[in-house]
Amino acid sequence: MSNITKRQILEPTNLKEAQEFATTLSKSGLVPKEFQGKPANILVAVQWGYEIGLAPMQALQNIAVINGRPSLWGDSLLALVKGHPNFAGCREWMEGNIAFCEIKRTLPNGKEEATLTQFSEEDAKKARLWNKQGPWQQYPNRMLQLRARGFAIRDAFPDAVKGLITAEEAMDYPEPKDITPQDGVEKAPSLSNVQSTTQLTDALQKASTAQEQAHTDAVIDNLADHAEPGEDETETPDLDMEGMPLHIPNGDDDAKVEYYNVEQDWANRYHELMLAMYRSTHSSLTPQVKRTKMKELKEINKDVLGNFDDKQLAEELETKRLEWNKSLSIMARENPDGTE
Numbered sequence: 001m002s003n004i005t006k007r008q009i010l011e012p013t014n015l016k017e018a019q020e021f022a023t024t025l026s027k028s029g030l031v032p033k034e035f036q037g038k039p040a041n042i043l044v045a046v047q048w049g050y051e052i053g054l055a056p057m058q059a060l061q062n063i064a065v066i067n068g069r070p071s072l073w074g075d076s077l078l079a080l081v082k083g084h085p086n087f088a089g090c091r092e093w094m095e096g097n098i099a100f101c102e103i104k105r106t107l108p109n110g111k112e113e114a115t116l117t118q119f120s121e122e123d124a125k126k127a128r129l130w131n132k133q134g135p136w137q138q139y140p141n142r143m144l145q146l147r148a149r150g151f152a153i154r155d156a157f158p159d160a161v162k163g164l165i166t167a168e169e170a171m172d173y174p175e176p177k178d179i180t181p182q183d184g185v186e187k188a189p190s191l192s193n194v195q196s197t198t199q200l201t202d203a204l205q206k207a208s209t210a211q212e213q214a215h216t217d218a219v220i221d222n223l224a225d226h227a228e229p230g231e232d233e234t235e236t237p238d239l240d241m242e243g244m245p246l247h248i249p250n251g252d253d254d255a256k257v258e259y260y261n262v263e264q265d266w267a268n269r270y271h272e273l274m275l276a277m278y279r280s281t282h283s284s285l286t287p288q289v290k291r292t293k294m295k296e297l298k299e300i301n302k303d304v305l306g307n308f309d310d311k312q313l314a315e316e317l318e319t320k321r322l323e324w325n326k327s328l329s330i331m332a333r334e335n336p337d338g339t340e
Contacts, residue, residue: 018043021056031060041065051162052080064167071170074146077161081153084160088112092145097121099144103156108333115156117323119148126264129172143168155327159334163279246270247300249293266304267313271320273297278324287328294321 022039025031035042042060048070049059062076072080081087081103088104098120104112124130124144136143150166243259244266250256260266274294277285285293298305298321308314 022046025060032064034064035060038065044070048162048164052160052164053083054080063164064170066167066170067173069170069173070164071167072161072164074149074166074168077153077164077166078149081157081160084157087157092149094141094145097144099141099148101145101148101152103152105156105330107330113156113330115152115323115326117148117151117155119144119151123147127172132172134171135168151323155323156330158327158331163281244304246304248273249296249300263308263310263313267317270297270301270317274317274321274324278328287332291325291328294324 019039022042025042026035026037026039029036031042035045044065045059045063046056048054048063049056054062062072064071064073078090082090086106088106089102090104091102093100098118100116100118102114102116104114107113121130121140121144124136124140124147129136129143130140131137146166146168150169154161154165243261244263246258246260246266246269248256248258258269260269274297277290277293277297280290298318305314305317
């Protein structure tokens, strides 16, 4: 028997122990194939396991690191939520080519709150997923079901999943681009000075999401400290000049403006900004602040949204904002001190 104790194996107390732990597991044929030979991914997965209450080996069996982003397999995500003390039921069904998922949660006042989401073949086509090579061709209904499930779980139990998405959804995202931090942008922390388990936890999480954090911080900077638009900002934008303008509050007198020639592209970027704000772990962004920032983004772009030719697409964006507001309200009630 080696000199590594049970405590060291299950709870490394410094970087050296963590590296030994991950390196040893990465050489084993008993860990999932995607972790073999990848000790860094093992560290990330185990860290996320601690965050959501999974033991190290459970984390390796249920967490997948896809495109540098930790995620949970759809069935595991549901199992995790079913173990939450406020879980009150789950119902899934299909109506034609539309998948539905209803998640119920018991609120602090004892009442039940139902969150219902859906994902259709039309949604999949808009996202360019339908007939995509792989599971979308082999098991289309199953993929629709998992997407509806993932949305419902994240909206109903954001405190339980800690921002994790389903692995099936993560595989549909494009690989992240290389984002080089600009001057003034905090770089991912070094692991060389880590001495405790707590420091290791923080360092691993930040290091593993360096690219995503850089992107999120940029979004936060753009949405920070912008006042409600005044009367001089309510004129209908000229959509024929440079395309559709997307105004991004940046705290200055003039918001940053991006232009798009296709409504779907504009909508994708708008959705991306809201999602980055919703998922952000920035310490200054309490659930209440996140709701305010998303409302500001909506208000400064309300004229463009009001002129959408695809009214359904505009409604879907607003529906998603309201769903995230609802989720943030739950988080605010359960964490009145502002923590997540």
